[in-house]
Amino acid sequence: MRTLTIGIIALQGDVAEHQNMLHNALDNLGLKGNIIMIKHHGSVKSCDGIILTGGESTTLSSLLISEGINEEIIEAHNKRIPIMGTCAGMIVLAKEGDEQVKKTGQYLLSLMNIKVKRNIFGRQKDSFETEIDVKFLDRPYKGVFIRAPAIVEFGSTVTPLSYMNNVVVAAEEDNLLVLAFHPELTNDTRMHEYFLNKVLDLIENK
Amino acid sequence: MELENLKHGTELIKRGFAKMQKGGVIMDVTTPEQAKIAENAGAVAVMALQAVPADIRKAGGVARMADPEIVSSIIDVVTIPVMAKARIGHFVEAEILESLGVDMVDESEVLTPADDQYHIDKTQYNVPFVCGARNLGEALRRIYEGAAMIRTKGEAGTGDVSEAVRHMKQIMGEIHELKGKNKEELLMYARDIEAPSELLLETAKLQRLPVVNFAAGGIATPADAALMMRLGSDGIFVGSGIFKAENPEIMAKAIVKAANNYDNPKVLAEVSKGIGSGMKGTSISTIPQEESLQIRGW
Numbered sequence: 001m002r003t004l005t006i007g008i009i010a011l012q013g014d015v016a017e018h019q020n021m022l023h024n025a026l027d028n029l030g031l032k033g034n035i036i037m038i039k040h041h042g043s044v045k046s047c048d049g050i051i052l053t054g055g056e057s058t059t060l061s062s063l064l065i066s067e068g069i070n071e072e073i074i075e076a077h078n079k080r081i082p083i084m085g086t087c088a089g090m091i092v093l094a095k096e097g098d099e100q101v102k103k104t105g106q107y108l109l110s111l112m113n114i115k116v117k118r119n120i121f122g123r124q125k126d127s128f129e130t131e132i133d134v135k136f137l138d139r140p141y142k143g144v145f146i147r148a149p150a151i152v153e154f155g156s157t158v159t160p161l162s163y164m165n166n167v168v169v170a171a172e173e174d175n176l177l178v179l180a181f182h183p184e185l186t187n188d189t190r191m192h193e194y195f196l197n198k199v200l201d202l203i204e205n206k
Numbered sequence: 207m208e209l210e211n212l213k214h215g216t217e218l219i220k221r222g223f224a225k226m227q228k229g230g231v232i233m234d235v236t237t238p239e240q241a242k243i244a245e246n247a248g249a250v251a252v253m254a255l256q257a258v259p260a261d262i263r264k265a266g267g268v269a270r271m272a273d274p275e276i277v278s279s280i281i282d283v284v285t286i287p288v289m290a291k292a293r294i295g296h297f298v299e300a301e302i303l304e305s306l307g308v309d310m311v312d313e314s315e316v317l318t319p320a321d322d323q324y325h326i327d328k329t330q331y332n333v334p335f336v337c338g339a340r341n342l343g344e345a346l347r348r349i350y351e352g353a354a355m356i357r358t359k360g361e362a363g364t365g366d367v368s369e370a371v372r373h374m375k376q377i378m379g380e381i382h383e384l385k386g387k388n389k390e391e392l393l394m395y396a397r398d399i400e401a402p403s404e405l406l407l408e409t410a411k412l413q414r415l416p417v418v419n420f421a422a423g424g425i426a427t428p429a430d431a432a433l434m435m436r437l438g439s440d441g442i443f444v445g446s447g448i449f450k451a452e453n454p455e456i457m458a459k460a461i462v463k464a465a466n467n468y469d470n471p472k473v474l475a476e477v478s479k480g481i482g483s484g485m486k487g488t489s490i491s492t493i494p495q496e497e498s499l500q501i502r503g504w
Contacts, residue, residue: 058245067466088226100285144218
């Protein structure tokens with residue numbers, strides 16, 4: 001089997017945590033992987049999969065543009081390269097934001113047919129962890145929600161994977177996987193393994 | 207989903223919040239207008255204050271928590287997290303800030319300490335705390351009390367980065383020293399630096415602090431920010447350096463760009479061009495010992 005190249009957009013946020021989880025997930029699946037940190041334009045096109053981390057989505061948005069990475073991610077998406085976005089990464093992948101996004105004129109990559117609402121559960125003191133059910137998992141997953149967003153509307157091509165109250169906190173649309181919570185802050189590699197399997201599927205079906 | 211199954215304010219949630227700030231720049235602001243400028247420039251958070259440290263230093267007297275009206279008005283206008291400072295040991299100020307919805311409390315030596323023996327028991331809050339430190343022992347004592355983020359103390363309000371450099375090198379140097387020591391030696395080291403032993407063992411194993419470690423206190427230019435990142439900071443606090451600069455908007459953007467391109471001198475040269483003069487500042491060597499802020503806290 002060939003070595004997978006997974007790029008982590010390393011502009012801001014919990015990049016090292018995603019890197020650790022990816023290493024562990026690759027090991028668990030018995031895969032060989034090359035994890036690259038993307039801080040500047042030029043290396044997105046060599047990736048078989050891309051991860052957009054948690055962080056501050058407004059900062060992430062402006063750095064994506066100023067480093068010229070935004071267009072490269074859109075190109076990768078057009079080639080159906082799997083992209084996983086967690087928390088801020090989910091916001092940036094959305095087609096539509098809420099009034100907070102509009103008010104700040106925040107840039108979105110606009111790739112996924114979802115409408116997100118930022119900080120839907122409140123401010124940091126309202127942040128929480130809880131066990132959630134996820135469609136493709138046989139046991140619950142520890143959802144770590146930090147000033148988390150959620151999906152409030154989605155298109156017919158989107159598959160919701162997990163609900164919290166009445167909103168969607170994990171979803172999938174073709175090559176895109178978005179999570180409102182932070183799998184990289186847990187020790188549970190199942191989300192990253194699911195993502196790596198998406199990457200494998202795409203390569204095999206090419 | 208049943209609401210009672212939600213766990214708030216856990217160590218994971220508090221340290222996790224701090225991790226989301228990594229690689230970012232947190233800016234001191236005193237008005238909603240400044241907060242907007244910071245947000246537009248790409249700040250990951252703002253620190254809401256009554257006055258920036260340079261002005262606190264100049265004014266003298268007792269420095270306290272900011273007026274809640276200022277804090278609330280800043281919370282209202284930005285979507286990024288808002289932090290605010292409480293005096294060392296002043297757990298009521300911290301409770302007030304938490305009730306306002308502040309996302310992180312800075313138990314800060316920039317304000318006049320309210321307790322000369324005890325820091326706030328930060329484990330009792332849902333809101334995470336950041337605390338200043340000058341060395342590894344101090345950092346681990348703060349983490350033991352519940353701090354979810356550490357920052358160097360530096361010397362706030364001076365625009366002189368040398369103390370932040372000293373504190374970052376001190377902490378990093380002590381962590382490197384732990385390498386190769388056996389458990390017995392590590393426990394001895396913990397006693398020597400008055401650090402909780404469990405945390406010291408964890409730090410030795412991780413070869414870094416168990417929480418995020420930012421640089422603060424005297425950072426005034428893009429080059430300063432890049433310098434601190436090169437020394438291993440997880441991110442940057444800029445206090446007076448933005449709004450005491452000639453052109454705050456340009457300075458704010460330049461420092462954000464520098465924090466992301468800290469290892470690229472060409473980009474740093476580009477972002478440092480024509481940004482106007484930085485804050486005037488005060489050289490550390492001219493500040494009498496009794497006016498030093500970093501010696502507050504222990």
